Amino acid sequence: MLLDDVVRASADLAATRSRKAKTAVLAEVLRTAGPGELTAAVAFLTGQPAQGRIGAGWRTLAELGAEPATEPALTVADVDAALGEVATTSGSGSATRRAEVLGALLSSATKAEQDFLFRLLTGELRQGALEGVMVDAIAAAAEVPGEVVRRAFMLSGRLPATAEAAMSGGIEALREFRLELGRPVRPMLASPAESLPDALTELSSAVVEYKMDGARIQVHRDGDEVHVYTRTLREITAHVGELAELVRALPCTSVVLDGETLALADDGRPRPFQETMSRFGSTREEQVRALLLRPYFFDCLHLDGTDLLDAPLRERNAALRQVAGEHVIPGQSEPADPDALLTASLAAGHEGVVVKDLESPYAAGRRGRAWLKVKPVHTLDLVVLAAEWGHGRRTGYLSNLHLGARDPDGGAPIMVGKTFKGLTDQLLSWQTERLPELESHRDDWTVHVRPELVVEIELDGVQASSRYAGGVALRFARVVRYRPDKEARDADTIDAVRAMLPSG
Template sequence: MMFSEVVATAEKVAATSSRLAKIDALAALLREARPEEILPLTGLLLASPRQGRLGVGWRGLTSLEVSHATTSELTLADIDGSLDELAAVSGSGSAAARSSTLGRLAARATADEWDFLVRALLGELRTGALSGVLLDAIAKAADRPSASVRRAAMLSGDLGETALLALTGTAEDLDEVGLRVGRPVQPMLASTAASPTAALEMTGEASVEYKLDGARIQVHRHGDEVGVYTRSLADVTRRVPEIVDIVRALPATDLILDGETLSLDEDGGPRPFQETMSRFGADVAREVALRPWFFDLLHVDGRDLIDEPLSVRLGELERVAGEWRMPGIVTRDADAAEQLSREGLAAGHEGVLVKAIDSPYTAGRRGKSWIKVKPVLTYDLVVLAAEWGSGRRRGWLSNLHLGARDPDGEFGEPGGFVMVGKTFKGLTDELLRWQTETFPEHEERRTASAVFLRPELVVEIAIDGVQRSPRYPGGIALRFARVKGYRPDKTLADADTIQSLRALLRT
């Protein structure tokens, strides 16, 4: 398969908002793929190459000075082979070796092919070809029921392997995919609601549990062998020995547990999210210990529980992991749910999860059976720059650089603005068009990738909080920022300060 076919299909998918059109385009591409091309193809389409971590970042990919090819000659196998080379590089001289490999690849690629590959390697394709769309495309290309493909993907935890099985195997092969202790599965996901009361209206009787500001973990145990996996199914077993010891001591032989972990301070309160995540960034244990809270049980001693109602799974979870269970209550009472939410927030947690008591575990899906409720914070910030979009946003000013006011110059010039994050979330086509037309009127300078503005435009941004970050001078970054709307009624003096945002950090 020519790599240009992959790029052209990705551009076609990005250019349409029709889910059916996206599925048709991807299915046509998948049908053309040879068996050995299916894994690398799905990895690139999901901006998650099959090789995993390649040791390359934005600077290394964008700083190359090469002349691109004028005609397409690269195959998908060429790309996959170069990525294999990058993945194999290690030790002394690795940076130079990676740069050399990237340089040769960039020179053979056309400008459009290189642009696609850079975005795929950085996880920034934004074509709308998310896993759900690709799953339906796999089902269509293989002429298999969508439900069978989705279940196989959920239980195998590997969309590429599912595509290979669906496209080259039999219907029976696909249906035989099941839970296997030691093979992580895609986690069940939650929708959102504005309040516990609103969530209960959707779920009926529910388990209302604390929503921690921690890291999702899935833990597998077979005898004395324990594996711990992150939300993205990365294996972090060696980095969390305390969790391994806890699960190894539970009264069962085979287990698959779903939960969260975070670190606690000396008073028993949650430490900042980054301190928890830092434990996943090294191969050795750190000073800060992690504590797990389990909220679901998918398998116990030869018995799969994912199709059982939550009430049954919670009963087994209490039996197996009682003292390590997530705090919560089972109720229909909105007042009781609201009270638990207030208690969780007062303890420093994010909010609550409301889970229908009769719901099965639908791995990898975001339905209405699990509902998360977190307070939404809004701040008035200033637009400092906007990056040119890619994919279907090509030609529009999209990703915003956001700044908070620094009245006393604590982090820069007095009365200036300190960058606190970026976002492209919440931008409608109408807003993108307005930004592209309006921002040049406020332009201070520009580069090939962005337009930098005089600090004159105030925008209302919703966030879930902030986290410590060395990237920005103020030492913080916004979490899950999204645009609510521009505020022409507000002046720069009305913008929120860096100090007010820093106050959200837990001390």
């Protein structure tokens, strides 16, 4: 398969907002790719090479000065091999060798292919082949049920591997994927509910638990071996030794637990979220002593050789209480006074409660209606698209943020508003330094950035508006905080924003 085939498919994806059309484009690529090309093709079209980031920025690539080829000749396998060599080259003379490989690669690429490779290698390839659309495409190309593909992806965590299994072995190969200790699964997510009564009406048999303002963790234990992962599946075991020791001491041989962790103040109330997140990158002994993390587990996906993903939450909760004991998050099954739980959670400094269907399986990576979060304050997780230079006392700082909601059909984020409210001096300084590192282009007043940073926005509500493409705009939006624990794929969708429109 020529790289040109992938580039053309990428252009077709960018040219349509239709999920059905995107799925058809991707499915055709999957059917056409040979066995040795499929993994790389899927990786390219989902915006990241199989090797991950290889440390080549836009300036590095531009300085190579490669003249484009006149006719397409590069194959997908050629590109994958070159990137593999760049990723594994190290030691004396490695910088020169990496430049030689990248220069040769770009010299063999046409102008359109060079542009594609530039965007792929710098993280700017956002043409719309997000995970959900690719899952649909794999199902269509392999002629297998979408739910089987989604489950395989949930357990493998890797779309290229999922596509390879589907295209080579069909439904049988996909069903071979199992939960594997030491390999994290995508976390199950909650959807917002208007109120606690609404959530309880929707889920008649439910557990109500505290919703904490902590960082999501997933822990895996196999004997004495323990791994701790973030919600983005990044391993942080080396930074959170106290959590690893706690899990190692639980009364079991093997376990996979889902939960939250947070640092507590002396009075037992949660410290600011940023302080909890600071521990995920620190091994300094003095910071570890000052900010010990406390885990609160709310789900059990595996216990002593038995996988529980498909078991109802009622059974998973029983396993959780058996193994996690005092570390289970506060909550009650079918509580007599759910309002008292919400009041207690808020009084303790937490965000609200989560209402969960006791009969539901663990749907990893999905934001369905089996888990409903109830918070008295409306917030959305949105993507930063740009920032405008400030005026007055904010002169010299990037201030007014352009905010986008995620397109569930795989398109670019959809702008829903702007805000400069809530930005502290510390945040202004931070984003003035950070945003230019993600710059895609700028004009006199605005720096536009790659849609990678997620920011939590508090708002009074939304209103219909013709000003933005999504037909909706935020009302009285203010910045709460940046969310380094989330990626753009975790941001709220335009559908979630529209759902906040007043009815009637």
